[in-house]
Amino acid sequence: MQESNADRRVRQFQWAIKLAFLAATLIFAVALIKLFQTGLNIDTNLRSLAPQAAQDSLGEQLINQLSGAASRKAIVVLASENPAKVSAASDAMRTRLGALAEEQNSVVRVADMTDTVEQYVRLLEQYPYNFLSPSLRPLLEQKDDAQLTQWVVEKLFSGTSQVRLTGFDRDPFGALNDYAFFIQERLAGDSADDIRSVVHGGVEQHFSVWQFDLPADGMAFSTQEIWIEQLSHIQTEITQQFPEVRWLQSGMIFFAADSAQSAQKNINMVSNTGAICIILLMLAIFRGIRPLAGSMLSIIGGVSFAFVISHSLWNSLHILTLLFGASLIGVAVDYSLHLYYFHLENKSASQTNHRSHFYRALLLSLMTSIVGYSALAMSGLETLRQVALFSIAGLVYACLLVLMIEPWSTKKLKSHDRLLSALTHKSIEGLRRIGRVPLLALFALAVWIIVLVLNAQIKFDDSPKAFIKQNQQLFENERIVNAWISDYEPATFVVVTGENVQEIYEKIAFLHARWGDIAHNSAKGLLGIDALLPSPSEQAKNYSLNAALYTNQQLATALVEDYEITDSEHLSRLETEYRNWAGKILTPADLLKDLPGFPQLWLEGESLVTALLIPKNTALDQLRNITAEIPGVELVSMVEQTEEGLHHLRTTAGYYLFFALLLITFIFFCRHGWRLALILSLVPAAVLGCIALIYLLANVPITLFHVMAAFLVLGLGVDYLVFASEMVGSANASNEFANALVLSAATSILSFGVLGLTVLPAVQAFGMTAALGILGNLIGAFWLIAIWRNIHDH
Amino acid sequence: MKNWLAGIWLFALLTVQTVADSDEKNLVEENTVEKNAVEAPASTAPAVVTLPAASKSLTPQSCLQFAEFRQEKYLTGLPKPLVTRGKVVVDCERGTVWSTDKPIRETLVYQMDGKQWLIKSATDKQEIKNAVQKRVGTIISRIMRGDESFINKYFARETIENTTRLVPSQKRLKKYIHNIDLQPQDAGMRVQVKRVDEQDMVLELSNMRPLTQLDAASCATLLQSTLGCDLIFPSPAK
Helix, strand or coil: CCCCHHHHHHHHHHHHHHHHHHHHHHHHHHHHHHHHHHCCCEECCHHHHCHHHHCCHHHHHHHHHHHHHHHCEEEEEEEECCHHHHHHHHHHHHHHHHHHHHCCCCCCEECCCHHHHHHHHHHHCCCCCCCCCCCCHHHHHHCCHHHHHHHHHHHHHCHHHCCCCCCCCCCCCCHHHHHHHHHHHHHCCCCCCCCEEEEECCEEEEEEEEEEECCCCCCCHHHHHHHHHHHHHHHHHHHHHCCCCEEEEECHHHHHHHHHHHHHHHHHHHHHHHHHHHHHHHHHHHCCHHHHHHHHHHHHHHHHHHHHHHHHHHCCEEHHHHHHHHCHHHHHHHHHHHHHHHHHHCCCCCHHHHHHHHHHHHHHHHHHHHHHHHHHHCCCCHHHHHHHHHHHHHHHHHHHHHHHCHHHHCCCCCCCCHHHHHHHHHHHHHHHHHCCHHHHHHHHHHHHHHHHHCHHHCCECCCHHHHCCCCHHHHHHHHHHHHHCCCEEEEEEEEEEECCHHHHHHHHHHHHHHHHHHCCCCCCCCECHHHCCCCHHHHHHHHHHCHHHHCCHHHHHHHHHHCCCCCHHHHHHHHHHHHCCCCCCCCHHHHHHHCCCCCCCEEECCCEEEEEEEECCCCHHHHHHHHHHCCCEEEEEHHHHHHHHHHHHHHHHHHHHHHHHHHHHHHHHHHHCHHHHHHHHHHHHHHHHHHHHHHHHCCCCECHHHHHHHHHHHHHHHHHHHHHHHHHCCCCCCCHHHHHHHHHHHHHHHHCHHHHHCCCHHHHHHHHHHHHHHHHHHHHHHHHHHHHHHHHHC | CHHHHHHHHHHHHHHHHHHCCCCCCCCCCCCCCCCCCCCCCCCCCCCCCCCCCCCCCCCCCCCEEEEEEEEEECCCCCCCCEEEEEEEEEECCCEEEEEEEECCCEEEEEECCCCEEEEEECCEEEECCCHHHHHHHHHHHHHHCCCHHHHHHHEEEEEECCEEEEEECCHHHHCCEEEEEEEEECCEEEEEEEECCCCCEEEEEEEEEECCCCCHHHHHHHHCCCCCHHHHCCCCCC
16 A cells, blocks of 8 residues: 555654654763763852853952852851840850861851961061051151161060060061051951940940851852851850840851742742642543653653753853753643643544644644744853753753653543533633634734833833842841941952052052042941052062161160160171062062962952952942042942843843744744734734733833743743644644643643742742743633634634 | 752842942941949958969959069060060959050050050050950950959969969960969069960069059059059049
């Protein structure tokens, strides 16, 4: 018997599926091996979304390391109206922390600059003439031998000089020692030994401050969890023992832990409920394990394939890709549902023609989804390109898997959906009253006219704050601690670039001068490299000024004869060494290379870049105005950069959403001609317009997550439309396949729609948009079916 | 899920920054504590000063004390110690005035509220703020005035013959101090601070005597200098 064209096409298609699956699986295996070799790397930096953030990679690197260091700082304040209680609580805290430090798995460490200062002093000793404290410098400039002698003697014998940081042999005049104390004071943080006081709300509050350094991997969840757990134990003990003492805490880790905890609880609860409902629904309809397992296998396979392929291409995956990519489940599950209903509907019929029809629908559905996601790849943004590839790869593999396991998953397939069929039938029949193309067009047009008219009133929110649930208690704590103790902004810096070290120092000096005029009342100024190390020219000048000490005969006489502290041989040796000094300069790069404990404020590449730390509660607008006046000086706010990045991403994604709709329309045009293509495109357009209108009326600000969810809505919508037009909308088609659409919508809503019930704004935005879109798409698909039926009946 | 939460973490990280933008800048109304004028010292019954020796208590039996001192300071790289002499008055309720006469003239004041001052002349008074210098000053002054709670908090006691040895009990202090030995002498006491960096200090207190009362005038008479006394014993007008 000669093979019909339809049979041949189906056979060729099935071969193509097998070959494609084999090739994809081979690629999957290779990429998986690569992943095992390179290890997993998840990029959580939202700033990488900002296209301008990567312009100056050196400055970017510097800011990242500084903000990373700031994020690994935490502060605890013990406060009470009663100073004795604070003192007692502090003692208990000290004891408890001391005991904890002895434990092997302890990660809670009190910040301690002692070793770093010690290292710094040893480094300074290699440059004995380059450093002068601000108090000694004017004396040396005056070159008054008697006054200098008095200064040296007083410093030696003073009761405040019980301890010297530099050795007498190398620094008998104490000039370097004086500088070392000066720099030590600058570097020493707030000490927990001091009980300090402020007036807060009209009441005098006494408090002690505890600063902690998180471990280097403090960003990792496991370390974070252990750190929080260990500190929480101490908190419980202290607050139980001293109920009058308030425990205030400040630091990113507390927000992170709070967010992670609430997110984990909430999302787990919601998503688990959704997953259970899906399983129950699938079991209720198909009454078998195979269909359920088949669907799950295609989803897991699709997402895993997408994950591994994307990771191997980028060597990391952005957190946004993961979040958005996970939504593939909603689309991927549709393929198996459509397949099951195709089997149920065509059990007794000659299958070849129908199968050809089904494959075409499936291919069209996949193609439109690919085209939709490809639009994202054209945005030019790496993150969106990654999202696009992830989605496309996932859908293709899920679709191939569905077809590959078809014989197994559809074996003895039965459905128990009489109720669903009745509901579907009634819905379609009900919609036939308005089942006319002009009405659909009018509706879509009306929606978009209203949206465009009210466009100005649509609210947008690109702040990272819009994505998290804010714990008011933590924010209040943060405010109080910021007000009580002086610290630096963790994510805002002044960045200074230049061609050489001296140029940068001059820019910093100019900035200090300008800022000092405005912020003269500020207790704490901008902290830059100049606070840790004098400029090259200043170091050279300090060397010259030291002559007043090393060549001072009166001083030598006083030390040798009057006080008999040293001998003339020692002093003349030092004078010779001073005269023969080669003028070596300590550079910022050399300083920071040897002192990893210092704030890493300096980086060198093709140019030089440094950052200045900004005290909290600084008037940033004023500072920004001043930095704008100085070339090569810029105020960089990570929050603002992130906000700009999110704004850019949201607007770009919005444009590409429209572009994706155009591309999909073009595919419909190629398949069905322009008239049908326009009609099909009306549904997703109307659905997206309705969602925008709902948010407008509900006064909900639109965020990036709303827009990203809109891509899912479009993908699902097109999927429904393809199957509605190919499988249900044709002449003599039954409503059976519409059940697949309802079931698909139900599973999608249970997967993502329920996320709209979470308390986390980002997840809520995604879930709510997805739920509205899925519902809209379903209604739209039924409306189209009603229109086809009316057209066929007439 | 954990990876997803990393995103939330980052949002949190960035959000902390925005707190600083809030306009709650009036939260701190002032940053200093206004202490009320210290009341007149209670007249303490004169007593024979029994120095700690092997006794359990380090607290002198009189709250008000005067002594002359000779201090040796050993510095790294200095072949012989630097020697200073002077006088000291201690009021266990108000603070300590440490007046050096030779070879330089200066006064150190350790107030009860923790503030420490270096006074070189009537017009040259500086608050000591350096953490290391303050810490050393605190230890010396607290031991001088027999601050039991301080000593118990930071030190463990050992008794070796007639010497009471204070050994730091906390890791942080152990980094700097080996031990402090307190040894009674005729009408005085020898205090030796052995430091980890070998910058030791030996303090010999002599002519130590309890006082029945102490005010600005008597303080100035005892120290032969008015410097510092007014900080511990402010005149009623102040």
